[in-house]
Amino acid sequence: MEATRKRPREEEEDSQDPAAKQRTRPQNSNAPGTTATPASVSQNTSSGATPPTGTPSSSGHQQQRPNQGQHPNPAHPSQPYRPSKLEHAFFGIEVMDDVVKAIGDFLLQYCNQPNVEIEAKLGVIIDNNTRQRLELPVRNEVVLTPNSPYLRYRFVSDMTLILYKHTYEVDQFFQGPGGKVRVTKDQKTNKVIENGIVKKERIANLDVYSPRNAFDFRVSVNVEIPESAPSGTPQFERNKDRISYRLNNFKIDLTQVKSGNASNGNNQPHNYSQMRQPSSNQQDLTHELEIEFIHPEELIRERDIRTNGGARPDRFYEVVGRFVNNIRGLIIQ
Incomplete structure (x- = not known):
């Protein structure tokens, strides 16, 4: 019987190079390292659509995400989230302490x-009606309105007895043409100390009531000319036993003051104390604690930068x- 003649298409395929036939042959889905693509996915890919994530292949393996491996998961996903930077507030604004403001x-x-002299004294605010420490319906520090018609009080800078080493000075007060003149002398040498003759003018006071603590405080601005x-002859004298501590631009003075030889007793310091009651032998003895700027020009310089503008932000x-x-x-x- 005559052999069946091959059709032209089959003859053309037989004449192709074996290597070319190998390239055109579909890959074996069971070959290691290969992944077959379903027909539906191939159609979507050829039309420009992105294959759905997680579509299983014909071999049963999960298809890899396009960006898988670029952003690996955290090494310890169980650890709590810690931001690299903690912001002070939603709007990036740090609100200033109201009393400081x-x-x-x-x-x-x-x-x-x-x-100028800028200082703060510790003491107590006395209600003029009760003659006791002021009591207001507040729990924290409050700044009192100066010269308020609704509250009559006075600030007394006397404190409890403080033990410390004594340095001796005496203040003598003279009546001058423009007001009282203070002369400060060293008790041991009887010589006037440096810058010891001044006329002190009070500019303004601001009182701060602090009910959570034993003492209140007063911030004062004075001018010493x-x-x-x-x-x-001096009108009266104040004998001061004082010790001072310095830290940066601040000086703390612990002072025991004994007043005498006064013609007007109404000007003498009140002897109120939080810890002791006045007695007959302590009526002219007070104890003061104050802090002041050593160089107030630092604050004035920062004020000028704030009010007039400068090359840097102010630190007032x-x-x-x-x-x-x-x-x-x-x-x-």
């Missing part, structure tokens, strides 16, 4: 004076904050 506003108004030596309220923080530290000790 009030004291800063007060000093911003009054500190720009020649020969140098004067020449006065003549005559930062300096005031350090001042108030030192006051609070003294109170709680």
Whole structure:
């Protein structure tokens, strides 16, 4: 029987190079390292659509994500989330302590004076009606409105007895043409100390009531104007036993004051104390604790930058904050 003749198509395929036939042959889905693509996926790919993520292949394996391996999972996913940077607030604004802001506003108004003195004294605020420490329906520090018609009080800087080494000075007060002149002498040498003759003018006070602590405090702005030596007899004297501590631009003075030889007893310091009651032999003895700027021009310089503008941001309220923080530290000790 005559052999069946091959059709032209089959003859053409037989004449092709064996290597070419191998390239055109479909890959074996069972070959290691290969993944067969379903027909439906191939159609979607050829039309430009992205294959659905996680579509199983014909070999049963999960199809790899396009970006898999570029962003690996955390090594320890069970650890709590810790942001690299903690923001202070939603709007990036750090709100200033309200008492510091009030004291800063007060000093911003009054500190720009020649020969200025900026100090704070610890003491107690006395209600003029009860003659006891002021009681207000508040729990925390509050700044009192100066010269308020609704609250009659006075600030008394007397404290408890403080034990420390004594340095001896005496203040003599003379009546001058423009007011009282203070002459400060060393008791041991009877010589006037450096810058010891001044006329002190009070500019303004701001009182802070602190019910959580044993003491309140008063921030004062004064001007000490140098004067020449006065003549005559002093009206009264204040003998001071004082020790001072310095830290950066602040000085702390612990002072025991004994007043005498006064013609007007109404000007003598009140002898109120939180810890002791007045007695007959202590009526002219007081104990004062105060902190002041050694160089108030630092604060004035920051004030000028704030009000007039400068090459750098001002640190006015930062300096005031350090001042108030030192006051609070003294109170709680």
